[in-house]
Structures are given as structure tokens and as C-alpha cells.
Amino acid sequence: MSAALPHHLTSLQLRDIAMTEPALKLEQVEKSFDKVRAVDKVSLEVNTGEFFSLLGPSGSGKTTLLRIIAGLETPGNGTVHIGGRDVTRLPPYARGIGMVFQDFLLFPHKIVADNIIFPLKMQRLPEDKQKEQLNWILSLVRMEGYEDRYPHQLSGGQKQRVALARGLVSRPDILLLDEPLANLDLELRKEMEVEMRRFQAELDIPFIYVTHNQEEALTLSSRMAVMHNGKFEQVGAKLDLYNNPKTRFVAAFLGSPNYIQGQIKRMEGTIAILDWRGLDLRIPAPANATSGDKIDYFLKHERILIQSLRESEPAKGENRFEGTLRDIIFKGQHSAYFVVLENGEELVVNAATEMPSLKIRHAVEVGWLPEAGDAFLKEED
Ligand SMILES: Nc1ncnc2c1ncn2[C@@H]1O[C@H](COP(=O)(O)OP(=O)(O)OP(=O)(O)O)[C@@H](O)[C@H]1O
Ligand SMILES: [Mg+2]
Numbered sequence: 001m002s003a004a005l006p007h008h009l010t011s012l013q014l015r016d017i018a019m020t021e022p023a024l025k026l027e028q029v030e031k032s033f034d035k036v037r038a039v040d041k042v043s044l045e046v047n048t049g050e051f052f053s054l055l056g057p058s059g060s061g062k063t064t065l066l067r068i069i070a071g072l073e074t075p076g077n078g079t080v081h082i083g084g085r086d087v088t089r090l091p092p093y094a095r096g097i098g099m100v101f102q103d104f105l106l107f108p109h110k111i112v113a114d115n116i117i118f119p120l121k122m123q124r125l126p127e128d129k130q131k132e133q134l135n136w137i138l139s140l141v142r143m144e145g146y147e148d149r150y151p152h153q154l155s156g157g158q159k160q161r162v163a164l165a166r167g168l169v170s171r172p173d174i175l176l177l178d179e180p181l182a183n184l185d186l187e188l189r190k191e192m193e194v195e196m197r198r199f200q201a202e203l204d205i206p207f208i209y210v211t212h213n214q215e216e217a218l219t220l221s222s223r224m225a226v227m228h229n230g231k232f233e234q235v236g237a238k239l240d241l242y243n244n245p246k247t248r249f250v251a252a253f254l255g256s257p258n259y260i261q262g263q264i265k266r267m268e269g270t271i272a273i274l275d276w277r278g279l280d281l282r283i284p285a286p287a288n289a290t291s292g293d294k295i296d297y298f299l300k301h302e303r304i305l306i307q308s309l310r311e312s313e314p315a316k317g318e319n320r321f322e323g324t325l326r327d328i329i330f331k332g333q334h335s336a337y338f339v340v341l342e343n344g345e346e347l348v349v350n351a352a353t354e355m356p357s358l359k360i361r362h363a364v365e366v367g368w369l370p371e372a373g374d375a376f377l378k379e380e381d
Helices: 011-020 063-071 112-122 129-142 155-169 186-203 214-220 238-243 248-253
Strands: 022-031 036-046 051-055 077-082 095-101 175-176 207-211 222-227 231-238 256-270 272-274 279-284 294-299 307-309 317-331 333-341 346-352 363-368 372-376
Touching: 011 231, 036 077, 036 231, 051 214, 051 346, 063 095, 063 155, 063 175, 063 207, 095 155, 112 155, 129 155, 129 186, 155 175, 155 186, 186 207, 186 214, 186 272, 186 294, 207 214, 214 238, 222 238, 222 248, 231 238, 248 294, 248 372, 256 279, 272 294, 279 294, 279 317, 279 372, 307 346, 333 363
Parallel strands: 051 207, 051 222, 095 175, 175 207
Antiparallel strands: 022 036, 022 077, 222 231, 256 272, 256 294, 272 279, 294 372, 307 363, 317 333, 317 363, 333 346
16 A cells, blocks of 8 residues: 555545545546647546556557656646545655556666665665565566676566566556567567566556557457547457447557448448449448448458358358459468459458468459448548
């Protein structure tokens, strides 16, 4: 428990607060720099045990929001509650948080042990307690035996473990992480992703994890928010965001889908028939759509069936088109198939790597049901 808790509350009352209040609550948080609205009216609740990611492109406000939670930045408006306490005006050290950054920020001339216990020294924890916490965290991050090394004597992954150990050594109520794996190579990143999930599960505290890497966010999180221009576009379980994007931005961003533009020719109940450069394409009609409307339709690569000609009959209402297989790119567990359709448009299809019936420059068929993609009225700019 942190130092700044109100003294008049009994431990029972404190426990009740801890049990009913979310671990982190943001209400209408705003931050502007000159003319830039970096964070725009963000509200959020994160509970104990959640692995929560803030995902968004560069400049969307992720770091600013994390720094507001940490107390490194003061919001222009709004409040931050941690464990039921209003910490909006408290300094970072009084908030019960730990932090890990992309560039590790280790002290180069301090050994690993001194780097890790630095926050405990700041808190003036007795030395035997420091030692106890150090040993606990070294074993959690599997860095026993490295206590006396200097940062330059460590690999990138080991430095990241030390940075994590320092973020966790004071047993914070929340861990904040800003692109902590961005400087690691792919293999190490995959390994650290697994470790990160293990730390989070063992400690059972919420992790708030900032990244612009959607694969990382999808791998790690239980819930996530997609940020864009300082706002939350959508917040929810990762599968829900992936499968049911509510905004055009989320649909266009997650899964890097095929982008199809067309105009509605006619409506058939909940289905709209789109003129897609001369092909009739069936899509789920967006709310309030009518004939003549311009549409953006996003179709994820793995939602498309690919096969040689007339291998199977189309299902009822299925879109089915012929095309030419331009290229196949082997990606290990799957391959990317590039299909050029009769209207000149190209689709990328992800499918199994072993499809001996499909040959480059040969005719193929692609198919999908309307609801396999996400349709939005085109935003006029
Ligand atoms: N100290 C500052 N002074 C002025 N503008 C700032 C400051 N910090 C951030 N900004 C601006 O606020 C916006 C959000 O920046 P932020 O660093 O939060 O983005 P981000 O989502 O973390 O991006 P990245 O993925 O590149 O790290 C940007 O337009 C940025 O230029
Ligand atoms: Mg950032």
C-alpha cells in the first residue's frame, strides 16, 4: 500500500474500497500542448488482473496518456483514480505505480542490483527489506546471478528484464509500460511477450501497455483501446475489436485488411449491392445507407476462401469472383496469395501454405460472405 492513503480509514474499509473500485479509473482526461489536443476526453476503467493495451499510430496520444496516469504530466481537465484514490494532483512516487520505458533508462555506471533497488532507496525502505524485494524480483524475471554486472555487460533482452524488475520491485498496484519491446529484435520480442504475460499473471496487477504494434497488442492483452487523434475509437476485448470494429478507423487499422471502395446500386433488405468497379459485390448495409452512397468495405485477408476454378459451389448469398493468381508469398504458417480480379482490383488472401492446386498465373476463385467484411459510409473529406 502506498504512503498517501488517508489515515482515518480502517484496513477493512480500505479493503472494501479496493474490492469495489477499479484499479484505474480515468474520467474525461484531457491534455493539450499549444494547439495539439494530445489527449481528448478519455474515460477508462481497468480492473485488477487485466492486461490492457493502448494501441494506436504514432502521435495518437498513447505516451501522453500513460504519462498522465504516471503523474509525469498534469491533465488540463479530468481526473485519475488509482485503487479508488484520486491521485490527479499526486506526484509519481505517491501513486503506487511502476514504469518501464522503451529505452530501458538504466543507470550505466550502476550495477544491476543498484539499478533495480533504486526506487526502494528513494522510498527509504530498510536495507534488509530492499534485499528481500531484490531477491524476489530477480527470481521472477530470471536474472539471478547477474546482480553485479553493469548494463553494458548485458544483452538487450537482459537489460529489458532489469528495467522490468525495477518497475516491479516496489510491488506497485499498476505497471505502466511504454513500448517496452520496441528495441528488441523479433525473436527476443516473441520470447519477452510470453514472459510479460507470465509476470502479469503471477503478480495479478493490471498492466497498462502502450504499443503501436497491433500484433503485440493482440498477443498480450485481455482488453485494449484503439487510440486515434487523442481519442479512444473503441475499447473492449481484443477479439471483439478485431471481429466487430465499430468505427472505420478500427476496421481499417486492425488486421491491415483489403480496402474496397464502391457505390451502392441497390438495397436488398439488410444487404447492399455495391458497384465495385464493374463487379456486383454484396455487403452488409451500413445504418442509413441508400442507393448512390459511397462505401468503404474492409475485408481481412484470412476471411477469404481461395481455390482453383469451380472446386465448390458458392454458398447462398456468397460473393464469388474469378481472378488470376499473381503471386504467392510464403510466410511460414500461412502464405499470402495475391489475386487480380476481372475488374483489375487485387485482393490479398491468407491461406494454408500447402495448396498444390494453386499456381501462379493460373485462374483461381475467391469467395466470401458479405458479413466477412466491415462496411462504412465513406467519410467525405
Ligand atoms: N511535450 C510536448 N510538447 C508539445 N507537443 C507534444 C508534447 N508531447 C507530445 N506532444 C504532441 O502530442 C501528440 C501525442 O503525442 P504522444 O507522444 O502522446 O503520441 P504517441 O501515440 O505516444 O506516439 P508514438 O507512437 O510516436 O510514440 C503528438 O502530436 C505530439 O507531437
Ligand atoms: Mg509514444
